[in-house]
């Protein structure tokens with residue numbers, strides 16, 4: 001049983017079913033109703049610390065997965081360009097060295113090469129770093145098409161508009177979940193409920209520090225297509241979809257909220273800040289109109305690193321969550337790892353930095 005029909009839950013179901021498991025996905029709403037349907041669609045993984053093995057696997061998996069998906073995705077692998085503006089404290093060569101040291105493919109671009117790829121760019125830049133394996137998708141279409149593939153070709157069942165209220169545990173082992181006033185039995189439960197995962201894990205007696213955070217995206221009017229690179233710099237990130245619309249957002253200050261206070265209202269201040277940063281970064285886009293914007297809720301963990309583990313107690317509980325603002329790209333990699341944990345009991349990538357033990361371990365490394 002997989003709780004959550006975002007990219008992580010859908011990908012987990014797909015790989016579990018491909019491995020021969022009978023899988024049911026339960027969601028309180030529809031497919032891709034939360035962050036997986038509201039994000040920027042960048043396939044540019046975080047490569048810091050314990051994220052790196054998942055980032056590598058993600059970049060390997062997308063080109064293999066896309067041909068197997070029965071339905072539209074709008075996938076393109078046009079590369080990802082980080083542009084270093086003149087007042088950025090980082091140097092392009094240092095960013096390149098960092099990426100190479102972590103085993104990622106990247107190359108330096110001169111300021112002229114950056115402007116050739118992105119003509120609206122400002123002229124005051126130091127250069128850029130191109131990651132040719134990065135890309136983009138339409139995240140809603142991709143999640144729905146993957147779900148359709150899992151259902152049609154591998155027999156995954158979807159139980160939608162059915163909120164899970166708790167995980168059932170007996171004798172230190174998972175027994176299934178409670179959905180409304182009923183119960184569904186399952187020997188393995190995967191919690192892929194995004195920002196709501198901590199709440200559900202608590203019902204199984206597992207402390208999982210994951211909380212909600214609201215971030216937002218702006219959508220421009222359609223322009224004639226001029227790039228298939230996804231790019232970032234000056235505190236903004238952007239891509240141009242196949243329809244010609246620019247999708248862009250910025251890091252900006254986060255809104256900390258409790259689950260009870262989760263809001264999807266777009267904050268005008270954040271929207272103005274993103275638009276100003278974009279105009280400063282790409283003066284050639286100043287006259288492009290913004291059509292609309294929307295907000296979504298991500299679920300980062302307390303230290304910003306994902307939680308991906310098969311719990312020792314209760315047995316049968318797998319947690320796959322805490323992905324924050326860059327978790328769409330790693331979704332299929334996480335799905336594959338979940339299937340490995342459920343079928344073989346171990347993963348093909350290093351998960352040592354992703355377990356819940358890090359939140360309780362003392363600085364000496366001895367469990368508190």
Ligand SMILES: Cc1cc2nc3c(=O)[nH]c(=O)nc-3n(C[C@H](O)[C@H](O)[C@H](O)COP(=O)(O)OP(=O)(O)OC[C@H]3O[C@@H](n4cnc5c(N)ncnc54)[C@H](O)[C@@H]3O)c2cc1C
Nearest residue numbers: 004006008028034036039040042164193194296327328329
């Ligand atoms: C504005 C924005 C821009 C972003 N840009 C990018 C980007 O460009 N690239 C990138 O890689 N990532 C990006 N992200 C992050 C990315 O969207 C998320 O990390 C990723 O989608 C998380 O997927 P998920 O499956 O873990 O969670 P979600 O997509 O949030 O899915 C969780 C699911 O669990 C369900 N659920 C919750 N509680 C229950 C319950 N009690 N019972 C049943 N079901 C339940 C929800 O209904 C939901 O469908 C962005 C996010 C936002 C909001």
